[in-house]
Amino acid sequence: MGKVLVVTSGKGGVGKTTTTAALGAALAQTGETVVVVDFDVGLRNLDLVMGAERRVVFDLINVIQGVAKLSQALIRDKRLETLWLLPASQTRDKDALTEEGVGRVITELREKFDWVICDSPAGIERGAILAMRYADAAIIVTNPEVSSVRDSDRIIGMLDSKTKLAENGGRIDKHLLITRYDSARAHRGEMLSIDDVLEILSTPLLGIIPESEDVLRASNVGAPVTLGNRLSGPGRAYMEAARRLQGESVSMTIPMQKRGLFDKLFGRRAA
Amino acid sequence: MSVFRFFRRGGSAPVARERLQILLAHERKASSQPDLLNVLREEILAVVAKHISLDPDRVRISMDRGDPVSVLEVDIEIPNKFDMPKSGAA
Numbered sequence: 001m002g003k004v005l006v007v008t009s010g011k012g013g014v015g016k017t018t019t020t021a022a023l024g025a026a027l028a029q030t031g032e033t034v035v036v037v038d039f040d041v042g043l044r045n046l047d048l049v050m051g052a053e054r055r056v057v058f059d060l061i062n063v064i065q066g067v068a069k070l071s072q073a074l075i076r077d078k079r080l081e082t083l084w085l086l087p088a089s090q091t092r093d094k095d096a097l098t099e100e101g102v103g104r105v106i107t108e109l110r111e112k113f114d115w116v117i118c119d120s121p122a123g124i125e126r127g128a129i130l131a132m133r134y135a136d137a138a139i140i141v142t143n144p145e146v147s148s149v150r151d152s153d154r155i156i157g158m159l160d161s162k163t164k165l166a167e168n169g170g171r172i173d174k175h176l177l178i179t180r181y182d183s184a185r186a187h188r189g190e191m192l193s194i195d196d197v198l199e200i201l202s203t204p205l206l207g208i209i210p211e212s213e214d215v216l217r218a219s220n221v222g223a224p225v226t227l228g229n230r231l232s233g234p235g236r237a238y239m240e241a242a243r244r245l246q247g248e249s250v251s252m253t254i255p256m257q258k259r260g261l262f263d264k265l266f267g268r269r270a271a
Numbered sequence: 272m273s274v275f276r277f278f279r280r281g282g283s284a285p286v287a288r289e290r291l292q293i294l295l296a297h298e299r300k301a302s303s304q305p306d307l308l309n310v311l312r313e314e315i316l317a318v319v320a321k322h323i324s325l326d327p328d329r330v331r332i333s334m335d336r337g338d339p340v341s342v343l344e345v346d347i348e349i350p351n352k353f354d355m356p357k358s359g360a361a
């Protein structure tokens with residue numbers, strides 16, 4: 001039985017879709033089977049970031065409505081045979097996503113794949129709740145900036161109340177991923193520090209992804225950054241985060257070189 | 272695929288532009304009129320289903336939207352022995 005992860009944040013534009021693609025490709029490179037699922041109905045983008053936008057035939061809603069079988073909607077990555085995509089629909093009818101339908105699809109995916117990674121839409125409405133509904137674990141994507149941290153706090157509360165696991169008295173595993181981290185700005189005190197964010201959200205840290213133009217380049221060409229450029233700053237950071245997800249203990253390194261931060265972080269326990 | 276080349280050279284924006292142009296051309300068309308590729312897919316499957324009962328596991332469909340041509344591949348396994356529907360053709 002595979003593990004279901006939701007990549008969530010509340011706020012938009014923080015790096016959820018980038019993270020879903022990067023972690024999906026990183027995990028798939030270790031030989032485990034991975035499916036990334038786009039829950040952003042009406043605004044699908046994971047297909048673009050994965051470079052599969054021209055190959056979409058059916059989508060999640062087609063599967064839920066019985067128009068297509070799951071096997072017909074899944075798109076296999078052309079570069080990594082263990083990596084698959086289930087695209088979102090471009091339909092404007094968000095109600096087409098039903099709780100029961102999502103449950104059926106997730107159950108089937110869980111049987112077929114080692115990892116099911118759900119890319120949540122922004123917000124705290126229905127779509128975001130459905131994306132987290134059946135998750136075993138959550139990756140909360142946060143930028144070191146006040147509104148993002150506040151929204152993450154909201155989302156953490158929802159993970160503890162609105163998920164199936166929480167309703168059944170369980171505890172969802174939570175991992176904090178700080179993205180778009182600009183060490184120069186943090187050093188100048190223009191951004192919240194990693195310590196501030198961790199203290200406020202008191203959630204174990206999965207990784208720190210640097211702000212980098214490598215991410216933009218990766219999305220331009222449709223290759224997850226861990227596939228096209230895994231030696232780049234964000235590539236390495238995502239590869240390490242994936243190893244932590246797999247239970248390995250990898251020491252946390254700060255993406256850039258500013259003195260002090262590394263020392264502060266050294267020895268911090270990973271999520 | 273030559274995708275990785277662009278990482279070394281820099282200059283990935285032209286690739287992004289080309290990908291978007293192809294994608295948006297299809298998406299804009301789809302919102303004003305039914306998408307031809309999808310119409311073809313549905314009608315082809317309907318015609319086949321009229322003659323044999325389609326086992327979804329034996330149907331593979333793929334698309335590759337491109338410029339100037341797109342490719343629709345419909346790959347259907349048809350058993351050599353099958354029951355003709357009673358009202359069936361010919």
Ligand SMILES: Nc1ncnc2c1ncn2[C@@H]1O[C@H](COP(=O)(O)OP(=O)(O)O)[C@@H](O)[C@H]1O
Pocket residue numbers: 009011012013014015016017018019122179180181209210211212213215216219234
């Ligand atoms: N580490 C990063 N460095 C630079 N840009 C990034 C980084 N992570 C994400 N971005 C950019 O931020 C924007 C939003 O990212 P995206 O993953 O789509 O966020 P979300 O899915 O949360 O809305 C995109 O333009 C993406 O390229």
Ligand SMILES: [Mg+2]
Pocket residue numbers: 016017018040045119120121
């Ligand atoms: Mg997104």
